[in-house]
Amino acid sequence: MNRLIYEECGVFGIWSHGQNAVETTVIGLIALQHRGQESAGICWCHEGEMMHKRGMGLVEDVFHGFDYSAIDACAAIGHVRYSTTGKSTLVNAQPLAFSGRLGPMALAHNGNLVNAPEIRTQLEQQGSIFQTSTDSEVVAHLLARSTTTDLDGALLSALGQVRGAYAMLILTPDRLLAMRDPHGIRPLVLGKLNGGWVAASETCALDTVGAEFIREVEPGEMVSLSSAGIESIPLLPPRKQAFCIFEYIYFARPDSVFAGRNVHMVRREMGRALAKEAPADADIVTGIPDSSLSAAAGYAEAAGLPYETGLIRNRYLGRTFIKPGQQQRARGVALKLNPIRGVVAGKKVVLVDDSLIRGTTSLRIVQMLRQAGAKEVHLRIASPPITHGCGLGIDTKDELIAARMSPREIAEYVGADSLEYLSCQSMVAATGFQACELCLGCFQGTHPVRRED
Numbered sequence: 367m368n369r370l371i372y373e374e375c376g377v378f379g380i381w382s383h384g385q386n387a388v389e390t391t392v393i394g395l396i397a398l399q400h401r402g403q404e405s406a407g408i409c410w411c412h413e414g415e416m417m418h419k420r421g422m423g424l425v426e427d428v429f430h431g432f433d434y435s436a437i438d439a440c441a442a443i444g445h446v447r448y449s450t451t452g453k454s455t456l457v458n459a460q461p462l463a464f465s466g467r468l469g470p471m472a473l474a475h476n477g478n479l480v481n482a483p484e485i486r487t488q489l490e491q492q493g494s495i496f497q498t499s500t501d502s503e504v505v506a507h508l509l510a511r512s513t514t515t516d517l518d519g520a521l522l523s524a525l526g527q528v529r530g531a532y533a534m535l536i537l538t539p540d541r542l543l544a545m546r547d548p549h550g551i552r553p554l555v556l557g558k559l560n561g562g563w564v565a566a567s568e569t570c571a572l573d574t575v576g577a578e579f580i581r582e583v584e585p586g587e588m589v590s591l592s593s594a595g596i597e598s599i600p601l602l603p604p605r606k607q608a609f610c611i612f613e614y615i616y617f618a619r620p621d622s623v624f625a626g627r628n629v630h631m632v633r634r635e636m637g638r639a640l641a642k643e644a645p646a647d648a649d650i651v652t653g654i655p656d657s658s659l660s661a662a663a664g665y666a667e668a669a670g671l672p673y674e675t676g677l678i679r680n681r682y683l684g685r686t687f688i689k690p691g692q693q694q695r696a697r698g699v700a701l702k703l704n705p706i707r708g709v710v711a712g713k714k715v716v717l718v719d720d721s722l723i724r725g726t727t728s729l730r731i732v733q734m735l736r737q738a739g740a741k742e743v744h745l746r747i748a749s750p751p752i753t754h755g756c757g758l759g760i761d762t763k764d765e766l767i768a769a770r771m772s773p774r775e776i777a778e779y780v781g782a783d784s785l786e787y788l789s790c791q792s793m794v795a796a797t798g799f800q801a802c803e804l805c806l807g808c809f810q811g812t813h814p815v816r817r818e819d
């Protein structure tokens with residue numbers, strides 16, 4: 367829910383799709399809008415040149431009035447952004463388009479390259495001039511400086527030098543390349559659409575454009591889509607898998623599927639487990655829209671309590687809180703949610719949230735429920751305490767309340783009658799993964815990639 371932990375970007379690409387690749391990419395990006403709302407952009411190739419349209423704000427706003435009929439492109443890549451590195455400015459909007467010895471290309475990246483600052487410093491000392499403050503541009507420079515003559519070799523060399531999380535798309539006049547870091551931290555899926563290919567951060571984007579899910583890009587794999595068909599190229603040796611569990615907890619849309627497991631069903635199972643581990647003497651269960659609703663439904667089901675809509679979200683604000691800046695976030699929360707007095711007044715309420723970051727949002731929501739007449743508020747968190755930051759694409763720069771307060775102290779701070787978390791074991795079990803296949807860094811401090819703090 368409202369938090370200081372954010373989606374960090376969404377990517378969408380399409381290859382060999384008649385002439386309306388750009389319009390389809392806009393639709394795909396709208397389906398991925400929850401992953402980033404600061405900027406949106408699309409690159410496509412026209413007569414050997416990389417064209418682009420990028421802008422600040424939501425996809426719909428950036429492409430409002432855009433004349434698709436003037437574009438004849440059968441391939442495109444797109445990006446929605448939340449800035450985890452670099453400022454939220456137009457110059458940092460992706461995809462990045464650049465041209466060099468290897469020809470024109472465009473790049474869209476979801477993730478975070480933890481050693482990008484040091485590589486950038488070295489490159490600048492050697493004369494490179496950066497156009498943006500994003501970590502993704504480091505890859506463009508490494509590609510441009512590679513001494514190999516083909517793009518595959520240059521990518522091997524460039525990605526061999528970076529450490530971190532990436533689900534990345536690269537568009538050239540001849541190919542669309544889709545690649546994932548060796549740990550598979552960020553998601554990337556492949557689909558088929560009318561004989562063409564689609565790559566996207568989540569399956570919900572495949573569904574929205576009418577593509578059929580084929581498979582996920584494997585950790586360390588690069589998939590090449592071209593007129594020659596699909597080719598899997600082992601880019602880097604896969605390392606211990608470390609899929610980000612926060613994709614299941616919060617980032618992804620409930621209708622998306624990772625590793626064959628639907629996100630809504632995983633969240634519901636987390637809620638069910640939470641009800642068993644942390645029961646409450648209550649009259650109703652309610653969740654915080656939208657990301658906590660699946661877990662709240664699961665909690666109510668397992669607890670045998672009525673599931674009620676206790677909070678209403680103003681749908682016309684978008685996910686305002688996702689924007690950087692504390693003041694903007696605070697205003698976003700206040701405008702965003704309102705309790706239904708008739709539902710909560712006089713009731714003992716279980717309030718389910720998917721995770722707890724700083725506690726200030728929970729404090730405001732508990733206050734709202736009490737002002738609406740709730741007799742008791744029992745806060746239940748469908749994930750364990752977050753005690754560590756994430757240097758892998760998620761912004762947790764701000765204070766983590768669970769790192770310095772016990773659940774009892776947090777309950778007191780937010781004004782709840784009780785507060786309990788889901789255990790790490792039950793959270794992992796709900797995903798169907800083994801703990802060793804997931805990144806649990808923000809809960810356990812064991813990150814798959816060494817971070818530069």
Ligand code: SF4
Pocket residue numbers: 551609610611612613755756757758759760805806807808809813
């Ligand atoms: S530390 Fe790991 S689990 Fe937590 S948000 Fe970052 S990548 Fe995801």
